[in-house]
Amino acid sequence: MEEYQELAARVRAFGERVLAPTIAAEFREGRSNAQAIPAMAAEGFLGWSLPPRYGGLGYDYRALAVLCEELGRIDTAHQITVTVHLALVGLAILQWGTEEQRSYWLPRLARGERIATFALTEPGVGSDVGSLIASARRCGDGYVLNGEKAWISLVDEADLFLVFATVDRSRRHHGITAFLVERGTPGLSTTCYRGKLGIRAGSTGSVVLQDVRVGKDALFGHEGEGFAVAMSALGNGLYTVGAGAVGVAQAALDAIVTFLREIDPHGTGPARSQWVQQRVANMVCAVERSRLLIHRAGALKNKGVPNARETGLAKWQATEAAYQACRDALEIRETLGPPPYEPFERLLWNAKGSVIFGGTSQIHTGMQAGHALGYRQERIPRCPAPTAADLASR
Numbered sequence: 001m002e003e004y005q006e007l008a009a010r011v012r013a014f015g016e017r018v019l020a021p022t023i024a025a026e027f028r029e030g031r032s033n034a035q036a037i038p039a040m041a042a043e044g045f046l047g048w049s050l051p052p053r054y055g056g057l058g059y060d061y062r063a064l065a066v067l068c069e070e071l072g073r074i075d076t077a078h079q080i081t082v083t084v085h086l087a088l089v090g091l092a093i094l095q096w097g098t099e100e101q102r103s104y105w106l107p108r109l110a111r112g113e114r115i116a117t118f119a120l121t122e123p124g125v126g127s128d129v130g131s132l133i134a135s136a137r138r139c140g141d142g143y144v145l146n147g148e149k150a151w152i153s154l155v156d157e158a159d160l161f162l163v164f165a166t167v168d169r170s171r172r173h174h175g176i177t178a179f180l181v182e183r184g185t186p187g188l189s190t191t192c193y194r195g196k197l198g199i200r201a202g203s204t205g206s207v208v209l210q211d212v213r214v215g216k217d218a219l220f221g222h223e224g225e226g227f228a229v230a231m232s233a234l235g236n237g238l239y240t241v242g243a244g245a246v247g248v249a250q251a252a253l254d255a256i257v258t259f260l261r262e263i264d265p266h267g268t269g270p271a272r273s274q275w276v277q278q279r280v281a282n283m284v285c286a287v288e289r290s291r292l293l294i295h296r297a298g299a300l301k302n303k304g305v306p307n308a309r310e311t312g313l314a315k316w317q318a319t320e321a322a323y324q325a326c327r328d329a330l331e332i333r334e335t336l337g338p339p340p341y342e343p344f345e346r347l348l349w350n351a352k353g354s355v356i357f358g359g360t361s362q363i364h365t366g367m368q369a370g371h372a373l374g375y376r377q378e379r380i381p382r383c384p385a386p387t388a389a390d391l392a393s394r
């Protein structure tokens with residue numbers, strides 16, 4: 001526990017010093033901080049939970065939650081860098097990659113020499129992954145990829161795209177296949193969205209694949225195994241989204257406490273009113289409940305025991321709680337004074353993004369009901385998820 005607190009203090013100090021000073025302007029102007037990813041790489045954040053033998057720091061899943069909570073506390077855009085690059089792609093390569101793929105990609109990702117992203121969603125296909133349209137046609141001993149991916153994080157920065165395409169749409173989930181595709185491969189192009197509501201300090205956009213030829217070394221996992229790859233990667237991704245949401249709720253709580261103490265230092269004015277106190281108390285509860293749920297899921301991940309139910313519950317509850325906490329904080333702030341409403345407005349829109357990314361609340365609601373009713377069983381994948389001991393291995 002002490003070790004996690006020390007890690008939190010270290011990440012927080014870095015975030016306050018390097019990331020926080022410019023975040024409000026970046027969000028307002030809808031641009032990324034070009035120094036952020038290199039600075040995070042220099043701190044080892046991009047290889048935080050990759051094994052030391054691949055150049056990572058070897059921290060366990062609970063430490064990964066600590067990293068994402070502290071980054072989310074600064075801004076969700078910074079947490080998403082770790083979510084996408086490390087949790088969705090780096091850990092997936094560790095779990096599903098061949099030894100060649102692991103030893104080539106992981107040291108580069110850990111050092112931040114290459115930035116990775118996860119390309120699953122399509123313009124008409126989000127929650128219903130089985131309906132995926134992007135195609136992979138066998139050609140010689142490789143494949144030709146065609147299709148479009150939407151809402152892809154780190155779209156401007158990524159060098160490596162973990163792309164999901166189907167070899168046979170009629171086979172739905174069983175046709176989905178994963179590929180590692182590098183930027184610069186002819187036919188792959190990207191466009192960044194402008195004018196998003198949340199995560200405005202991070203790039204998000206579309207990836208177009210037009211007759212993109214890849215060799216068989218780009219195949220990631222077996223042909224037809226892409227759905228299992230995507231779901232296990234999302235298990236780690238949504239865990240870090242939930243952890244980031246704890247940070248968002250904490251930031252909203254910290255900011256409203258600071259504001260209330262400033263306008264009412266002795267607690268004799270508006271901060272004493274019941275409607276304010278009720279909201280502040282609910283925010284405290286949201287932060288602590290969500291953090292416990294996330295760390296429970298992290299403890300299961302550390303041991304390598306099935307955790308889809310607990311991780312999904314933690315993500316769903318933490319992101320909804322953060323969204324509510326941000327609404328409460330903004331409501332207090334707006335009621336008690338004129339603009340500017342930074343950071344409340346920024347946190348609120350970021351929190352909404354987290355509710356969607358990594359499975360919407362409606363999808364998680366259905367999954368929780370499925371678990372409770374016994375209709376949903378967790379399948380153990382061909383390649384088991386790395387445990388804390390695997391992450392620490394030298």
Ligand SMILES: Cc1cc2nc3c(=O)[nH]c(=O)nc-3n(C[C@H](O)[C@H](O)[C@H](O)COP(=O)(O)OP(=O)(O)OC[C@H]3O[C@@H](n4cnc5c(N)ncnc54)[C@H](O)[C@@H]3O)c2cc1C
Nearest residue numbers: 118119120121125126127151152153353356357358360362
């Ligand atoms: C900030 C941000 C970053 C993202 N980054 C990435 C990324 O890096 N890579 C990537 O691949 N994707 C990314 N996404 C996409 C994200 O994963 C999808 O937006 C999400 O899965 C939902 O898909 P959708 O937007 O197509 O909505 P849909 O699936 O079309 O859903 C629309 C609405 O219908 C509801 N709904 C859908 N199905 C059901 C059902 N069966 N029962 C009840 N309600 C249902 C949903 O809850 C939602 O409210 C990102 C999204 C955001 C907002």
